[in-house]
Amino acid sequence: TAALGAFAFSGCGEKDGGKESYALVTTGVASFWDICKKGGEDAGEELGVEVEVLMPSSGDDQRSKLEDLLAKGVDGISVAAIDPVNQAGLYDEVAEESILITMDTDAPTSKRQVYVGMDNYDAGWMCGELVKEAIPEGGEVVLFIGRLEQDNAKRRRQGVIDCLLDRGKDPSRFDAPGQSQIGEKYTVLATLTDQFDRAKGKANVEDMLTKHEGVAAMVGLFAYNPPLILEALKQAGRIGEVKVVGFDEDEVTLQAIKDGTVHGTVVQDPYEYGNRSIRVLHALVNGDTSVIPENKIIDIPARQIRKDNLETFWTDLNFKLGK
Amino acid sequence: MEEPFLEVRKIKKLFPGVVALSGVDLWVNAGEVVALIGENGAGKSTLMKILAGVQPADEGELLVDGKVVRFAHVQDAQKAGIALIHQELNLADNLTVAANMFLGREPGKFGWIDQGAIGREAKRVLEVVGLEVSPDTLLSELTLGKQQLVEIAKALSTEAKVIIMDEPTSSLSMSESERLFDVIRELRESGVSVIYISHRLGEVKELADRVVVFRDGENAGMLERDEVDHDAMVRMMVGRDVSQFYQRTEHELGEVALSVRGLRTEEHPSNELGFEVRAGEVVGVAGLVGAGRSEMLSALFGARPALSGEVSVGGREGLPRSPREALERGLALVPEDRKGQGIILDMAVKENMSLASLRHAARGPFVNVSKEEELVAEMTAALSVKTPGSWQLLRFLSGGNQQKIVLAKWLALKPKVLLLDEPTRGIDIGAKEEIYLLMERFASEGMAVLFVSSEMEEIMGMADRTLVMHEGRITGELARENFSEESIMELATGGNVNEAE
Amino acid sequence: MKKIKGILITLIVIYVATAFLGENFLGGYNQGKLLERTGLYGLLGIGVAFVIITGGIDLSIGSVVCLVGCGVPWLVMKQDWSPEAAVMMAIVVSMCIGLWHGFLITKLKLQPFVVTLCSLLIYRGATRGLAEDQSQGFGGDYEAFRSWGTEAISVTSKFGIPYPFVILIVVAAIAWVFLNKTIWGRYLIALGNNEEAARLSGINTDRMVILSYVICSMLAALGGLLFILNGNSAQPSDFGNFYELYAIAAAVLGGCSLRGGEGTIVGVVIGTAVMQLLKNMINLVDWLKSHMEFLIVGVVLLVAVIADEIIKQRVRRQR
Amino acid sequence: MKKIKGILITLIVIYVATAFLGENFLGGYNQGKLLERTGLYGLLGIGVAFVIITGGIDLSIGSVVCLVGCGVPWLVMKQDWSPEAAVMMAIVVSMCIGLWHGFLITKLKLQPFVVTLCSLLIYRGATRGLAEDQSQGFGGDYEAFRSWGTEAISVTSKFGIPYPFVILIVVAAIAWVFLNKTIWGRYLIALGNNEEAARLSGINTDRMVILSYVICSMLAALGGLLFILNGNSAQPSDFGNFYELYAIAAAVLGGCSLRGGEGTIVGVVIGTAVMQLLKNMINLVDWLKSHMEFLIVGVVLLVAVIADEIIKQRVRRQR
Ligand SMILES: Nc1ncnc2c1ncn2[C@@H]1O[C@H](COP(=O)(O)OP(=O)(O)OP(=O)(O)O)[C@@H](O)[C@H]1O
Ligand SMILES: Nc1ncnc2c1ncn2[C@@H]1O[C@H](COP(=O)(O)OP(=O)(O)OP(=O)(O)O)[C@@H](O)[C@H]1O
Ligand SMILES: [Mg+2]
Numbered sequence A: 001t002a003a004l005g006a007f008a009f010s011g012c013g014e015k016d017g018g019k020e021s022y023a024l025v026t027t028g029v030a031s032f033w034d035i036c037k038k039g040g041e042d043a044g045e046e047l048g049v050e051v052e053v054l055m056p057s058s059g060d061d062q063r064s065k066l067e068d069l070l071a072k073g074v075d076g077i078s079v080a081a082i083d084p085v086n087q088a089g090l091y092d093e094v095a096e097e098s099i100l101i102t103m104d105t106d107a108p109t110s111k112r113q114v115y116v117g118m119d120n121y122d123a124g125w126m127c128g129e130l131v132k133e134a135i136p137e138g139g140e141v142v143l144f145i146g147r148l149e150q151d152n153a154k155r156r157r158q159g160v161i162d163c164l165l166d167r168g169k170d171p172s173r174f175d176a177p178g179q180s181q182i183g184e185k186y187t188v189l190a191t192l193t194d195q196f197d198r199a200k201g202k203a204n205v206e207d208m209l210t211k212h213e214g215v216a217a218m219v220g221l222f223a224y225n226p227p228l229i230l231e232a233l234k235q236a237g238r239i240g241e242v243k244v245v246g247f248d249e250d251e252v253t254l255q256a257i258k259d260g261t262v263h264g265t266v267v268q269d270p271y272e273y274g275n276r277s278i279r280v281l282h283a284l285v286n287g288d289t290s291v292i293p294e295n296k297i298i299d300i301p302a303r304q305i306r307k308d309n310l311e312t313f314w315t316d317l318n319f320k321l322g323k
Numbered sequence B: 001m002e003e004p005f006l007e008v009r010k011i012k013k014l015f016p017g018v019v020a021l022s023g024v025d026l027w028v029n030a031g032e033v034v035a036l037i038g039e040n041g042a043g044k045s046t047l048m049k050i051l052a053g054v055q056p057a058d059e060g061e062l063l064v065d066g067k068v069v070r071f072a073h074v075q076d077a078q079k080a081g082i083a084l085i086h087q088e089l090n091l092a093d094n095l096t097v098a099a100n101m102f103l104g105r106e107p108g109k110f111g112w113i114d115q116g117a118i119g120r121e122a123k124r125v126l127e128v129v130g131l132e133v134s135p136d137t138l139l140s141e142l143t144l145g146k147q148q149l150v151e152i153a154k155a156l157s158t159e160a161k162v163i164i165m166d167e168p169t170s171s172l173s174m175s176e177s178e179r180l181f182d183v184i185r186e187l188r189e190s191g192v193s194v195i196y197i198s199h200r201l202g203e204v205k206e207l208a209d210r211v212v213v214f215r216d217g218e219n220a221g222m223l224e225r226d227e228v229d230h231d232a233m234v235r236m237m238v239g240r241d242v243s244q245f246y247q248r249t250e251h252e253l254g255e256v257a258l259s260v261r262g263l264r265t266e267e268h269p270s271n272e273l274g275f276e277v278r279a280g281e282v283v284g285v286a287g288l289v290g291a292g293r294s295e296m297l298s299a300l301f302g303a304r305p306a307l308s309g310e311v312s313v314g315g316r317e318g319l320p321r322s323p324r325e326a327l328e329r330g331l332a333l334v335p336e337d338r339k340g341q342g343i344i345l346d347m348a349v350k351e352n353m354s355l356a357s358l359r360h361a362a363r364g365p366f367v368n369v370s371k372e373e374e375l376v377a378e379m380t381a382a383l384s385v386k387t388p389g390s391w392q393l394l395r396f397l398s399g400g401n402q403q404k405i406v407l408a409k410w411l412a413l414k415p416k417v418l419l420l421d422e423p424t425r426g427i428d429i430g431a432k433e434e435i436y437l438l439m440e441r442f443a444s445e446g447m448a449v450l451f452v453s454s455e456m457e458e459i460m461g462m463a464d465r466t467l468v469m470h471e472g473r474i475t476g477e478l479a480r481e482n483f484s485e486e487s488i489m490e491l492a493t494g495g496n497v498n499e500a501e
Numbered sequence C, D: 001m002k003k004i005k006g007i008l009i010t011l012i013v014i015y016v017a018t019a020f021l022g023e024n025f026l027g028g029y030n031q032g033k034l035l036e037r038t039g040l041y042g043l044l045g046i047g048v049a050f051v052i053i054t055g056g057i058d059l060s061i062g063s064v065v066c067l068v069g070c071g072v073p074w075l076v077m078k079q080d081w082s083p084e085a086a087v088m089m090a091i092v093v094s095m096c097i098g099l100w101h102g103f104l105i106t107k108l109k110l111q112p113f114v115v116t117l118c119s120l121l122i123y124r125g126a127t128r129g130l131a132e133d134q135s136q137g138f139g140g141d142y143e144a145f146r147s148w149g150t151e152a153i154s155v156t157s158k159f160g161i162p163y164p165f166v167i168l169i170v171v172a173a174i175a176w177v178f179l180n181k182t183i184w185g186r187y188l189i190a191l192g193n194n195e196e197a198a199r200l201s202g203i204n205t206d207r208m209v210i211l212s213y214v215i216c217s218m219l220a221a222l223g224g225l226l227f228i229l230n231g232n233s234a235q236p237s238d239f240g241n242f243y244e245l246y247a248i249a250a251a252v253l254g255g256c257s258l259r260g261g262e263g264t265i266v267g268v269v270i271g272t273a274v275m276q277l278l279k280n281m282i283n284l285v286d287w288l289k290s291h292m293e294f295l296i297v298g299v300v301l302l303v304a305v306i307a308d309e310i311i312k313q314r315v316r317r318q319r
């Protein structure tokens, strides 16, 4: 019935060709989302539907972009939540007017139909495991991230910390970013944010190299962080000495894994987020609710990429991106 | 007859709403000092700016050495050997004296400034004009008079063949002026021509080989060396005898309306000013530019903070701390810089007139439009302001009408004491006369009028009594019967009138 | 009227163009959203217009939006204040901010640009410290309070006049009366044209300038409050970023001159509407890509400013 | 010397304080990094100082940084240009930008704030369009080219003088000579103080103003180039955001007055160093939290400006 309702609404938004139209709305502008876009567009081409990808510049901007999509009348929207708790109302509004699913970051309390993605806490945990592999004898770790205000960032970071400190899994935990978390073998010294200012991101790494001479590993939690860490380490002549673990699949990160300068990275599957989002939306619009699993989560598991499985991953990625 | 070095033929210049020059002629021979005189707004400065390449003429010809030239830029004029000392100071006060003197024509190669050469040359020229400061002094550290000397030195250092001086002595002391006259004579000896503009007819008589008179943007006549005398010059400038220009009638003086004791200003903290003005009295304040007259009026009016002093207006004691307080006590000030301080160019006649009295023409916080209209209509009629309507922006009115609006602004408040700072600066003759009539009328209605003027004749024509200031002090007071150019000048340059007599 | 003719025509042209090119542009929902956004951003524009009319500038608007937008939910949700108390606090704080700016500018004679540049950094920094870089919002609570930012006065089933727009109209009406009908408005315009002349006419110019900064900060705070009530989610590090520039741009579009003494409230509202309409158009017209937003807004602004200047110069010459 | 005394003392105080409070602050590595950052941001500061000295302002610096920082790697990596050609392009484009700003400001008499506000939007929008919102960088290639931004002249094993700082020193030296020893510098300072006087002295003031905008844009471009060479990663939507404000803040700290006619190159360099030192301090001192950065920078800036003004007013009164 939800599908029917949405169909009725989208009736007035029918395009000239009568093509169905869908939209992906991201959390921001980043290369990570370019891959997602490609996945969505590929699905769109295959299904013969229109796909539009919007990358807002802030939480507030995401809202007006969503509203404009509603005004325009798309058949379905897949959104990456920025602030799941507070934005739930907004998502409910969207869900009422159109078909809404979430990707990358869930908004479980909202009326979204299904979530396509993985749990960032678990992915963070996987990242923590990579750190443990990189420095099995233990040591000091510093985390770098764009900002902590968005949900995926918070959970991802907490996953790393909890894994390193050998705590039990509890995604609702939150350690203040200014304090060090000291575990038996591993110490998480600090989490530094850069508000997406690359120069500041690099300066943060450099300042941590200064402050904590004995730092054993550095973890970059947003796609652009590992390359900045590498750049700073290279310039400091400390590549190899300080282990690097990354997140996401920036080309520089992948190349560094190949070169052995990054131990590994946790990749989500943004291509699949986009691709699956469109397929699910298409199915829902056409009345096929079987695509929604019991727990309303379509798990696209994160994967740990190390040197051994890099080649296949990279080839596949390049293939998907049409490179 | 010898070929004039510089000649101007039928020059015309229009500004929006004003005909500044309507076809004037002028010529200057080599080694000649030509004085150019005329009332304010006669177009003297405008012509000089054309000669110096600051602005182009609309029509007419310019000849140097018999050849027609066009000056598109200041530099063209400089190359042709013409230097202009502007009426207003045009110096950058964040630069040194030497840097200012050579601004725009620094010696040196490939853009590199030869500081040594500038310093040496500046020193030499500063000695010539008699200014004893180091060339490396920052301009901002000099007094107005000394800055004026720098401006003069700047022109001299160009080694020009014609030097134009637009009221160069307006802020100079007597001895500095004397020094300048010597320099001018030396220039004449060495074959340099000087065009000398001044409102001080005494100077003109002393210096000029020939006097050219402008009136309303036209040639009003010319006097050769032997024809130059005071009355002739005035008659030519004004177009009639001066005596009828200033009309004063005898009337009774009332109570003391303004009494000032121990007033000390920021510029001259060591001097205490004190005087009284009675109701119905017109008191003039004479002095050189920078003597502190404006400073005194501003302090009285609370516009610039006074350090201390006792002021009583119509019996009410206390030093006004802001213009607001001053006007509540019954003071009003017509400031000297009309465009900068007196009026709001881009607001309408109506809004300008009612600005000070708006509070009284208001219902609560709201402007009472009908009351405002009434007031404006009344004032426009009373002062015979010429405007197409009360909606007209002041930008498009003549200077005289603008000044009347400043007066109107205050009259609505019925002040007890009217302070006027250079009330007729830059106003044409007709309007000037009307302003004088208004001053006379206010006084006869029982207002106390205190006015600052740099025009000797205005002081002598209008004042019942004159205070003369020099370097922030009141150096003397003259009653109407003791008025003479000499006595006022003597006091204005710090001399003692008794000694002079 | 003459002053806003240009911007009014611009508005109409863009409106008609988008109606033809965009999808469902004229739908009640979209029209409502346009009004809502114009309401939210318009408050900031009116605020900064007061400051611009005095010849000043306020770069701290975005940071005040951030401070209030994050501070109010923080007080309510984290410190358990009542919404009324939090709003009172926002009013008091924003008033103090305006007073402080005015004090530095009039009494210490600091330049508005420098003062409010420092403020831009300080209030954002303070908010980030306060909120410890956490997203702020009301979650699903305080519906009644939030309705000030979210509800609309229904007109048809699809279209309503959103409260923020109603609030804008009320504020704009008061601002218009203030500026055009009261003595204070006259004083503001006079001092914006010629501060010295205004002072010498017995106007307490310092007090008027301070007042303009207070109005600006308080409207920024009101804007910030409505933004958070409406959107329910604010990130301290970027909430309100660049909003001062949008507000200034809207004011300039609406005929305010940064030289002071010039500006109309109606113009500012229309200027804001143009900016919001442009953004909407970019999203609704298929062949306009969303990364062109800045480019298009910038070009429209520049063209408007150049056209305005050329016309002005021509008028001046003809007189 | 007098003008930079205050900021020099500030620098020394913060330096000494951080040396005591921070960890490993005095290490060769950290000192090198401080120099490197001062080098990068200092170029922007010197550029804007030229504009500020003429009494203007340039808000488009951050967007020019973005345009060049994304445009050069885009040309090299995506369009297969040689680095030399891309750099030439950056030079030409930034020169044209400066000429365009200068033209609008001197010939059309538009206000610098408005012109460069439009530019801020336009260049960032253009870059986002050009790069289609994709991150730009050189990957692992062009090491030699990139060494301009990354290498250092070794002094000890730990400490080297980074190329960006060397470039800053060269640029600062040229700028200093230009401003203090050549006629053009003198013209700039004179017209910043009294444009009318400069014009009446036969100086082509328009040309000088245009020149100052050209210098500003070209130094912003040089800065943008070095930023990308150094960091190797740029996102069109946020690269260089707010850098104009940092540059202006550094220039104001360094003694430039936004009223024009005042400013020293050495002061700007020291002002930049203070800003970078503050940020470094916040990271190295344990009890300073990173979200306080804006707050601390803003407060220091405000205190410096207020102190400067009070001292100036006192000196004026004593005369
Ligand atoms: N730039 C200008 N724009 C408009 N009007 C001007 C301009 N310059 C001068 N005028 C007008 O031209 C007329 C002549 O002015 P000018 O300065 O030449 O007089 P002047 O003889 O030098 O007077 P004064 O003795 O007061 O110096 C005046 O009415 C003045 O208001
Ligand atoms: N705006 C100002 N700022 C600082 N100093 C000033 C200012 N105006 C005048 N002065 C200084 O104050 C002193 C007195 O100037 P004031 O203007 O009061 O003289 P004045 O006798 O009224 O001359 P004028 O005939 O030009 O009006 C002079 O030394 C002058 O340099
Ligand atoms: Mg003159």
Ligand SMILES: [Mg+2]
Pocket: B290, B293, B294, B295, B336, B421
């Ligand atoms: Mg005076």
